[in-house]
Amino acid sequence: MPETTPAPCAPEDVRRVACIGAGVIGGGWVAHFLARGYDVTAWDPAADAEDRLRRLVAAAWPALEQIGLADGASQDRLTLAPTLGEAVAEADFVQESAPEKLELKRSLLAELAAATRPGVVIASSTSGYPMTDMQTAAEHPGRLVVGHPFNPPYLIPLVEVVGGERTDPEAVAWASRFYDVAGKSVITMDRELPGFIANRLQEALWREALHMVANGEATVEDIDASITEGPGLRWAFMGPCLTFALAGGEGGMAHMLDHFGPSLKSPWTRLEAPELDRALRDAMVDGCREAAGDRTYADLVAARDQGVIDVLRATGRLGSTRR
Amino acid sequence: MPETTPAPCAPEDVRRVACIGAGVIGGGWVAHFLARGYDVTAWDPAADAEDRLRRLVAAAWPALEQIGLADGASQDRLTLAPTLGEAVAEADFVQESAPEKLELKRSLLAELAAATRPGVVIASSTSGYPMTDMQTAAEHPGRLVVGHPFNPPYLIPLVEVVGGERTDPEAVAWASRFYDVAGKSVITMDRELPGFIANRLQEALWREALHMVANGEATVEDIDASITEGPGLRWAFMGPCLTFALAGGEGGMAHMLDHFGPSLKSPWTRLEAPELDRALRDAMVDGCREAAGDRTYADLVAARDQGVIDVLRATGRLGSTRR
Numbered sequence: 001m002p003e004t005t006p007a008p009c010a011p012e013d014v015r016r017v018a019c020i021g022a023g024v025i026g027g028g029w030v031a032h033f034l035a036r037g038y039d040v041t042a043w044d045p046a047a048d049a050e051d052r053l054r055r056l057v058a059a060a061w062p063a064l065e066q067i068g069l070a071d072g073a074s075q076d077r078l079t080l081a082p083t084l085g086e087a088v089a090e091a092d093f094v095q096e097s098a099p100e101k102l103e104l105k106r107s108l109l110a111e112l113a114a115a116t117r118p119g120v121v122i123a124s125s126t127s128g129y130p131m132t133d134m135q136t137a138a139e140h141p142g143r144l145v146v147g148h149p150f151n152p153p154y155l156i157p158l159v160e161v162v163g164g165e166r167t168d169p170e171a172v173a174w175a176s177r178f179y180d181v182a183g184k185s186v187i188t189m190d191r192e193l194p195g196f197i198a199n200r201l202q203e204a205l206w207r208e209a210l211h212m213v214a215n216g217e218a219t220v221e222d223i224d225a226s227i228t229e230g231p232g233l234r235w236a237f238m239g240p241c242l243t244f245a246l247a248g249g250e251g252g253m254a255h256m257l258d259h260f261g262p263s264l265k266s267p268w269t270r271l272e273a274p275e276l277d278r279a280l281r282d283a284m285v286d287g288c289r290e291a292a293g294d295r296t297y298a299d300l301v302a303a304r305d306q307g308v309i310d311v312l313r314a315t316g317r318l319g320s321t322r323r
Numbered sequence: 324m325p326e327t328t329p330a331p332c333a334p335e336d337v338r339r340v341a342c343i344g345a346g347v348i349g350g351g352w353v354a355h356f357l358a359r360g361y362d363v364t365a366w367d368p369a370a371d372a373e374d375r376l377r378r379l380v381a382a383a384w385p386a387l388e389q390i391g392l393a394d395g396a397s398q399d400r401l402t403l404a405p406t407l408g409e410a411v412a413e414a415d416f417v418q419e420s421a422p423e424k425l426e427l428k429r430s431l432l433a434e435l436a437a438a439t440r441p442g443v444v445i446a447s448s449t450s451g452y453p454m455t456d457m458q459t460a461a462e463h464p465g466r467l468v469v470g471h472p473f474n475p476p477y478l479i480p481l482v483e484v485v486g487g488e489r490t491d492p493e494a495v496a497w498a499s500r501f502y503d504v505a506g507k508s509v510i511t512m513d514r515e516l517p518g519f520i521a522n523r524l525q526e527a528l529w530r531e532a533l534h535m536v537a538n539g540e541a542t543v544e545d546i547d548a549s550i551t552e553g554p555g556l557r558w559a560f561m562g563p564c565l566t567f568a569l570a571g572g573e574g575g576m577a578h579m580l581d582h583f584g585p586s587l588k589s590p591w592t593r594l595e596a597p598e599l600d601r602a603l604r605d606a607m608v609d610g611c612r613e614a615a616g617d618r619t620y621a622d623l624v625a626a627r628d629q630g631v632i633d634v635l636r637a638t639g640r641l642g643s644t645r646r
Contacts, residue, residue: 024572059621063628067641100586127583128591150553151570152624155631157640158553185552187545195591197541198549204531204592205524206563213606214597218520220610222510224562226521229508230473230481232558237638239547239555240529247474249347260450263423268451268518269527271594274537283536287543298382301475305386307638308478314637315560315630317480318390 005119006170007143009092011178015039018091020084020112022049025125025151026097027056032154033095034078035061036182037070041079043087050080060154067155085115093178095147097125105129109144110137121171121178123147123161127199130192131164142168145175148196149184157185160196201240208269237307245288246304250297253288257281328442329493330466332415334501338362341414343407343435345372348448348474349420350379355477356418357401358384359505360393364402366410373403383477390478408438416501418470420448428452432467433460444494444501446470446484450522453515454487465491468498471519472507480508483519524563531592560630568611569627573620576611580604 017033019026022044030053033040042053057075064073081087088094094116098108105126112122121143124134135141145163150156159179163172176188187197195203212218218226234243241253248256257276264273274280292300312318332338340356342349345367353376356363365376380398387396404410411417417439421431428449435445444466447457458464468486473479482502486495499511510520518526535541541549557566564576571579580599587596597603615623635641 024570059624060628063632066632067635100583128586128589152628152631155628155635156553156556158549160549185548187548187552189541189545191540193535193540194589197535197545198553200531200535200592201528201546201549202554202563204527204594206567207587207592207594207596208523208527209563210587210599210603210607211597212516212520212523213610214600214603217514217516218512220564220607221614222512222520223524224564224614225508225510226481226483226524227558227562228560229510230479230521231525232555232560232562233479235550235555236559236634237551237555239550240525240532241543241547244529247347260423263451264530264533266451266517269523269530269594271527271530271592273530274534276533277537280533280537284533284543287536291544291547301382305383305475305478308475309386309389310637311559311634312390312478314633 005140005142007119007121007174008117011174011181014092014178014181016041016091018043018088018094019097020044020087020094020108021097021099021125022046022053023097023099024056025149025153026095027053028060028151028153029095029097029125029149030078031057031060031064031152033182034075035064035067035069035073035154037073038182039077039079041081041087041091043081043084053080054078060152064154084111088112088116088120091116091120094120094122095125096122100127100129102129102133105134106137109134110139113138113140113144119143121145121175123175125149128195130194131162131167132192133164135164135166141166143171145171146196147175147179148199150198157183158187158198159184160187160189160198162189162192162196164192204271208271211270233308233311234304236311238304241284241288242291242300243304245292246297246300252292252297253285254281257284328463328466330442330444330497331440334497334504337415337501337504339364339414341366341411341417342420343367343410343417343431344420344422344448345369345376345379346420346422347379348472348476349418350376351383351474351476352418352420352448352472353401354380354383354387354475356505357398358387358390358392358396358477360396361505362400362402364404364410364414366404366407376403377401383475387477407434411435411439411443414439414443417443417445418448419445423450423452425452425456428457429460432457433462436461436463436467442466444468444498446498448472451518453517454485454490455515456487458487458489464489466494468494469519470498470502471522473521480506481510481521482507483510483512483521485512485515485519487515527594531594534593556631556634557627559634561627564607564611565614565623566627568615569620569623575615575620576608577604580607
């Protein structure tokens with residue numbers, strides 16, 4: 001039952017953002033919105049919240065200056081509000097980044113929905129709770145969305161946007177557009193999925209890593225090096241699907257799946273693979289073909305090679321591979 | 324029962340490398356060894372192998388020139404041998420990159436061990452077979468090791484080195500040292516593990532991605548973007564463990580595990596997590612502390628931020644986050 005009160009302003013016209021919760025993630029959002037030229041009002045119940053928050057923003061600022069600040073962006077445009085109500089009273093958008101506890105999120109989001117002006121979109125930074133579970137206590141659940149960032153939110157572009165069962169699809173569209181205007185890279189999901197997308201991928205890798213450490217199969221050092229010296233170099237600019245398509249040579253993802261498909265049955269991780277049926281094979285092959293667009297295999301190899309070289313150079317590792 | 328014939332030369336004195344199999348991976352190895360100034364003899368039974376190989380090396384060469392060639396490195400130092408025996412007869416080291424079929428690897432490695440000079444170390448590029456299973460047919464199994472690269476081997480530094488039950492530990496040490504001299508970044512494993520380390524991590528992520536596509540939960544485009552716009556930007560220079568330690572704020576991995584530990588029980592991926600007991604918690608915390616070394620939390624945050632900025636800039640994405 002979506003509510004229909006429209007947002008009080010267009011995503012392009014947002015001036016004041018309220019950030020609720022000012023820990024690592026909430027504080028990172030504050031830094032991001034300040035750097036993009038917004039007025040930011042923050043609220044956090046911790047006694048030392050203001051000190052910690054201003055320290056975090058100051059520490060992030062040199063990085064943000066390098067990226068390039070928006071016109072008029074300033075750390076002085078941050079206000080700490082004494083109450084939650086005052087923090088959100090004049091906000092055009094609210095980003096909630098409270099600790100990851102369902103009951104807390106539930107009551108906090110209800111309180112926020114009651115304290116904001118009608119129609120203001122409220123996004124939760126939750127790492128994995130479905131909005132459907134978090135919006136149950138709110139009187140105006142239609143404008144509650146998930147806007148899940150990555151740490152640090154002022155540097156990592158990704159934000160995943162998804163609504164709950166009682167979220168107005170307009171609020172999802174509004175939030176996606178707002179994040180885009182605010183300089184984020186948006187994935188809008190059409191359904192709820194525990195952990196969304198990136199966290200599911202990251203969590204699968206992470207749990208396999210924990211298993212290996214728990215079993216003495218690898219050390220923390222091995223795990224980190226295996227990524228930064230290996231696939232991590234490609235994933236900074238080419239995702240796992242297109243990367244694997246290139247492993248198939250000129251035959252692309254189709255050849256890769258035919259060649260390495262049987263290894264999906266191998267115990268290469270503790271996660272069992274899905275059945276590689278015709279539909280999945282086609283979805284992967286078609287998706288990679290679409291991602292490649294007009295680029296030939298040779299174009300993609302050249303782009304990947306240049307990307308790896310650029311990343312190696314940027315992270316100070318060229319020269320180390322010289323004999 | 325390790326054999327005791329020592330390698331005919333020290334890892335530092337290798338002049339001629341034989342590459343057996345010249346597909347995407349084998350050809351990538353050829354390019355790497357040529358660029359590092361070795362004489363390379365290749366063999367591949369395919370009719371068009373020489374054409375394909377020379378094309379691959381020529382395509383890779385501009386990238387290798389950018390990285391910086393070793394003194395005397397030249398594409399002219401590549402010879403295609405008409406037979407496997409001639410390819411390896413004078414080799415100081417052999418890299419086998421045949422198709423991923425166990426029986427084929429088994430007989431090929433036996434043939435190679437018989438055709439090389441005594442003591443020459445032979446490494447397999449296998450993506451996941453344990454050497455114990457591959458060395459069963461060889462008369463001199465002591466010098467057979469796994470040397471598992473990432474695609475493309477001429478750019479991605481990582482190589483994972485591990486022996487089988489019948490491998491001489493001296494051969495593992497020799498191979499690790501040789502790869503190091505040849506400009507690779509080496510992880511030497513003390514036990515066999517299906518998929519080694521990086522592939523297990525990568526495969527867990529990949530299988531979760533396949534499940535999501537199979538269930539219509541995410542598209543190929545979403546999956547690739549969720550990595551390149553998200554965690555992939557950090558993983559190019561900071562591994563998943565240290566990255567997650569920073570998500571714990573000043574409290575590091577200990578705080579992170581206490582805070583997000585319960586989410587290991589959440590269905591954020593189809594892979595079940597191990598029990599987060601005291602031993603695992605300590606191993607993760609200690610490993611991250613060791614990785615951090617003398618660097619404070621603030622140092623690590625600054626390094627991560629600079630790394631992300633450098634990677635964004637290197638991959639042409641700065642400016643896109645400006646409002």
